[in-house]
Amino acid sequence: MATTRDTSSQSDPTKRKTEADGSFKGVPSSFRNFVEKGGKFEPEKDRYHLYISLSCPWATRATILRKLKGLESVIPVTVVSPKMDAQGWPFAQVSPFPGAEEDPLFKAEHVKDLYLKAEPNYTGRFTVPLIWDKKLQTIVNNESSDIIRIFNSGFNDLLPPEKAALDYYPKELQAEIDSVNEWIFAGINLGVYKTGFATTQEAYSKAVVELFEALDRVEKLLADSGSDYLVGDTLTEADVRLFTTVIRFDPVYVGHFKCNIRTIRDGYPAIHKWMRKLYWNNAAFKDTTDFDHIKTNYYWSHANINPTRIVPVGPIPHILPL
Ligand SMILES: N[C@@H](CCC(=O)N[C@@H](CS)C(=O)NCC(=O)O)C(=O)O
Numbered sequence: 001m002a003t004t005r006d007t008s009s010q011s012d013p014t015k016r017k018t019e020a021d022g023s024f025k026g027v028p029s030s031f032r033n034f035v036e037k038g039g040k041f042e043p044e045k046d047r048y049h050l051y052i053s054l055s056c057p058w059a060t061r062a063t064i065l066r067k068l069k070g071l072e073s074v075i076p077v078t079v080v081s082p083k084m085d086a087q088g089w090p091f092a093q094v095s096p097f098p099g100a101e102e103d104p105l106f107k108a109e110h111v112k113d114l115y116l117k118a119e120p121n122y123t124g125r126f127t128v129p130l131i132w133d134k135k136l137q138t139i140v141n142n143e144s145s146d147i148i149r150i151f152n153s154g155f156n157d158l159l160p161p162e163k164a165a166l167d168y169y170p171k172e173l174q175a176e177i178d179s180v181n182e183w184i185f186a187g188i189n190l191g192v193y194k195t196g197f198a199t200t201q202e203a204y205s206k207a208v209v210e211l212f213e214a215l216d217r218v219e220k221l222l223a224d225s226g227s228d229y230l231v232g233d234t235l236t237e238a239d240v241r242l243f244t245t246v247i248r249f250d251p252v253y254v255g256h257f258k259c260n261i262r263t264i265r266d267g268y269p270a271i272h273k274w275m276r277k278l279y280w281n282n283a284a285f286k287d288t289t290d291f292d293h294i295k296t297n298y299y300w301s302h303a304n305i306n307p308t309r310i311v312p313v314g315p316i317p318h319i320l321p322l
Contacts, residue, residue, distance in 0.1 A: 011086060014303050043155045054289075059144065068284045079100055084301035089128060105132065119138075196258065243278055
């Protein structure tokens with residue numbers, strides 16, 4: 001699935017550009033369709049395929065929702081290799097790695113090939129997660145915040161009643177969830193990348209302070225409420241969205257992204273407890289967390305930040321017991 005067009009500026013993580021002031025702004029997603037009855041993308045078994053990296057916090061949001069909702073038999077998943085190369089995310093035949101898989105649909109070499117198959121003139125980044133539609137041969141959606149809502153309710157008719165009834169974005173909490181999501185996204189989910197990808201001292205210093213101010217705000221929220229969850233007294237998508245960043249914090253962001261004002265384990269008792277309860281008490285969180293993929297991806301793939309590609313051994317353990 002070769003293309004004659006030079007797409008290296010879209011695929012090569014070492015060619016990533018920051019803004020003129022050295023700051024990093026994030027990646028806009030291009031495919032934003034929803035799976036819904038009566039729509040272009042109808043909920044159907046064996047029609048959709050999920051592509052993810054176990055290393056990626058955005059993609060892992062999708063795998064957590066897939067498992068929480070019991071969608072494993074409705075939506076198969078393929079895991080890419082964590083070792084991104086100049087063509088972006090490779091599948092296992094190009095970059096073998098324990099737990100990485102080949103592309104079952106097209107034997108594609110890279111995720112890039114799927115994007116160019118869906119849209120030959122695509123000019124964006126070749127990101128995961130993405131939902132592929134086998135019927136229309138295109139990408140339905142490549143934005144994790146949409147994908148988790150699609151998984152939350154889009155396939156309910158195909159699920160047993162007890163799974164269909166599970167709602168991680170319930171009507172009565174939506175306003176509060178949206179508001180928490182908004183500042184956690186800017187301050188923390190994106191904040192670690194703004195800190196790690198900054199290319200000037202000024203941009204870095206601003207980003208790291210804002211990141212820790214947002215973490216301080218989460219710490220206070222959890223400590224004040226005494227709840228095990230961010231919103232109300234129930235697990236919602238807000239927890240899923242924050243968890244995938246926080247679980248990577250001590251093993252990766254503290255070192256690789258210089259997010260080192262404090263660690264989660266030593267500096268944030270309430271966040272630390274919230275994270276460990278989700279991880280140790282709920283298989284949807286634990287079974288979708290792979291520290292090998294996580295550490296290898298960041299330390300190996302961003303050669304401009306870590307030119308030796310050495311993957312650090314610690315912290316030991318990657319997550320403390322409850
Ligand atoms: N807004 C997207 C962001 C996805 C994203 O940035 N994924 C990263 C991996 S953690 C990626 O695939 N990067 C590839 C690239 O930038 O070339 C989402 O939430 O789904």
